[in-house]
Amino acid sequence: QMGITVRKEGDFPEWYTQVLRKGDMLDYYDVSGCYILKPWSYFVWESIQAWFDAEIKKIGVENCYFPMFVSQQVLEKEKDHIEGFAPEVAWVTKAGSSDLERPVAIRPTSETVMYPYYANWIQSHRDLPLKLNQWNSVVRWEFKHPQPFLRTREFLWQEGHTAHISLKEADKEVMHILDLYRQVYEKLLAVPVVPGVKSEKEKFAGGLYTTTVEGFVPTTGRGIQGGTSHCLGRNFSHMFEIMVEDPDAPEHIKVKGRAKGKGKGDGRRKTIEEYEAEGKLLVWQNSWGLSTRTIGVMVMVHGDDTGLVMPPRVAQIQVAIVPCGIGVKTTAQEKDAIWDACDQTAKDLKAAGIRAKADLRDNYSPGYKFNHWELRGVPIRLEIGPKDLEKKSVVAVRRDTKAKTSLSVDNLSESISTLLDQIHDDMFAKADAEYRSRRKVCEQWDDFTRILNDKCHVVIPWCEVEACEDEIKKRSARQATQGEAEDEKAPSMGAKSLCIPFDQAQFGDITGKKCPQCGVDAKRWTMFGRSY
Numbered sequence: 217q218m219g220i221t222v223r224k225e226g227d228f229p230e231w232y233t234q235v236l237r238k239g240d241m242l243d244y245y246d247v248s249g250c251y252i253l254k255p256w257s258y259f260v261w262e263s264i265q266a267w268f269d270a271e272i273k274k275i276g277v278e279n280c281y282f283p284m285f286v287s288q289q290v291l292e293k294e295k296d297h298i299e300g301f302a303p304e305v306a307w308v309t310k311a312g313s314s315d316l317e318r319p320v321a322i323r324p325t326s327e328t329v330m331y332p333y334y335a336n337w338i339q340s341h342r343d344l345p346l347k348l349n350q351w352n353s354v355v356r357w358e359f360k361h362p363q364p365f366l367r368t369r370e371f372l373w374q375e376g377h378t379a380h381i382s383l384k385e386a387d388k389e390v391m392h393i394l395d396l397y398r399q400v401y402e403k404l405l406a407v408p409v410v411p412g413v414k415s416e417k418e419k420f421a422g423g424l425y426t427t428t429v430e431g432f433v434p435t436t437g438r439g440i441q442g443g444t445s446h447c448l449g450r451n452f453s454h455m456f457e458i459m460v461e462d463p464d465a466p467e468h469i470k471v472k473g474r475a476k477g478k479g480k481g482d483g484r485r486k487t488i489e490e491y492e493a494e495g496k497l498l499v500w501q502n503s504w505g506l507s508t509r510t511i512g513v514m515v516m517v518h519g520d521d522t523g524l525v526m527p528p529r530v531a532q533i534q535v536a537i538v539p540c541g542i543g544v545k546t547t548a549q550e551k552d553a554i555w556d557a558c559d560q561t562a563k564d565l566k567a568a569g570i571r572a573k574a575d576l577r578d579n580y581s582p583g584y585k586f587n588h589w590e591l592r593g594v595p596i597r598l599e600i601g602p603k604d605l606e607k608k609s610v611v612a613v614r615r616d617t618k619a620k621t622s623l624s625v626d627n628l629s630e631s632i633s634t635l636l637d638q639i640h641d642d643m644f645a646k647a648d649a650e651y652r653s654r655r656k657v658c659e660q661w662d663d664f665t666r667i668l669n670d671k672c673h674v675v676i677p678w679c680e681v682e683a684c685e686d687e688i689k690k691r692s693a694r695q696a697t698q699g700e701a702e703d704e705k706a707p708s709m710g711a712k713s714l715c716i717p718f719d720q721a722q723f724g725d726i727t728g729k730k731c732p733q734c735g736v737d738a739k740r741w742t743m744f745g746r747s748y
């Protein structure tokens with residue numbers, strides 16, 4: 217197989233396609249926007265699933281499964297909830313040759329599927345908190361240019377949907393889940409992210425607030441939303457009448473039964489206060505999701521011109537062992553001794569919990585095998601030849617830095633295990649330093665677009681006024697087009713707010729600063745940038 221024929225910094229879209237295919241992560245599919253996840257990438261998803269699933273079970277989340285089909289009247293229960301999303305809903309309209317009486321939608325997300333049942337299942341405060349999660353796939357028929365893992369018409373994800381008696385309890389869970397997402401990126405994928413809250417314009421419109429972990433692709437200077445944890449407030453419980461008897465309400469105001477359903481027969485839904493006056497409390501809800509987009513971010517951040525660079529903790533093969541030094545003068549016994557040493561080394565490493573594979577294919581040269589495992593981003597390659605056998609050592613080559621070291625066969629598993637952790641930490645540190653170096657504080661508007669065009673994020677002391685955000689998007693797109701060299705392919709997109717980082721201190725004191733776009737008092741440092 218050929219190596220990668222373009223440079224990452226040269227032709228990034230082509231580089232990404234080649235790295236995924238030659239790294240054996242995916243294959244293309246004849247339905248546009250859909251891809252086949254081969255074992256090399258599916259193992260990454262399984263690793264994320266195993267870790268995240270164990271963590272949510274620690275806080276009492278239970279997995280369940282709801283149907284993938286949604287009836288039209290259920291999906292469209294609230295016009296404003298799906299307004300804007302309607303064009304991407306996929307519908308089943310036929311079975312065989314006959315049309316369906318009523319078309320059914322394929323879930324793009326499961327709020328409308330699940331919440332009518334939450335209303336039935338939740339009657340008393342003793343039914344709270346309800347914490348359910350689904351590992352499933354969703355379909356969104358996006359028309360924007362599809363990108364493997366980043367924007368696909370079907371993707372795997374988990375969607376958590378919880379109901380709580382108080383906002384305080386809901387808030388706590390939102391932040392806990394968001395930190396689990398940060399840990400998925402940092403501890404499994406060695407990818408740095410910035411946790412923060414979305415602006416009013418960028419949040420999930422159906423919710424109260426959205427928290428996010430924002431990733432960054434240095435090659436394009438674009439941000440990418442890595443995972444979201446929303447507090448829905450009582451918007452959905454109001455919509456779906458998910459309520460409990462107020463345990464503190466005085467007996468006399470408790471209305472038996474009748475409370476649900478329409479208001480005074482005039483079709484108007486009761487207000488939250490009216491429900492409360494009847495001793496009914498609407499529940500506080502969260503929803504949170506993380507998808508196979510994680511894999512695309514990992515590839516884009518760590519990959520290099522030789523192919524994938526896999527973070528050790530999610531690499532299906534962590535160590536590839538290649539027999540070397542076999543020449544025309546090598547005797548059959550010597551060759552056998554080397555083959556056996558490679559085979560035994562793989563067995564010893566596997567016994568120590570390290571995912572090792574001896575490449576004992578007879579018909580390929582060491583060089584060919586080096587290329588094979590480098591394309592796949594295997595973190596460590598071990599080379600074992602006649603001299604290594606004599607010296608009771610092996611040559612270890614790191615995929616991330618390509619550094620070579622000689623390791624004694626004594627305690628080899630310990631030294632490999634230590635080296636794998638070192639590789640993870642170094643990959644994270646490198647990506648984190650790069651990301652931090654691209655977060656530029658900006659207090660004068662004239663610097664804003666230049667910073668964007670330097671493939672950096674712009675951190676401004678921001679007023680948090682929604683109209684100001686619209687202006688920033690317009691002004692940063694327009695100026696970029698004016699200032700840009702004619703040969704720029706597409707007029708650069710404007711900047712959107714990516715998040716208001718929870719870590720405000722990293723940007724210094726904001727006291728007395730003014731918004732560089734509109735001049736009013738700044739509230740919080742906010743990160744803007746172009747994004748996927």
Ligand SMILES: O=C1CCCN[C@@H]1CCCn1cnc2cc(F)c(Cl)cc2c1=O
Pocket residue numbers: 297298301302304305324325326327356374375376420444446503504505506
């Ligand atoms: O992001 C998450 C985490 C996991 C559970 N869901 C939320 C919100 C999802 C927003 N969203 C996102 N995309 C959508 C696409 C659609 F076609 C329709 Cl009808 C609705 C939506 C929609 O509500």
Ligand SMILES: [Mg+2]
Pocket residue numbers: 356
């Ligand atoms: Mg979308």
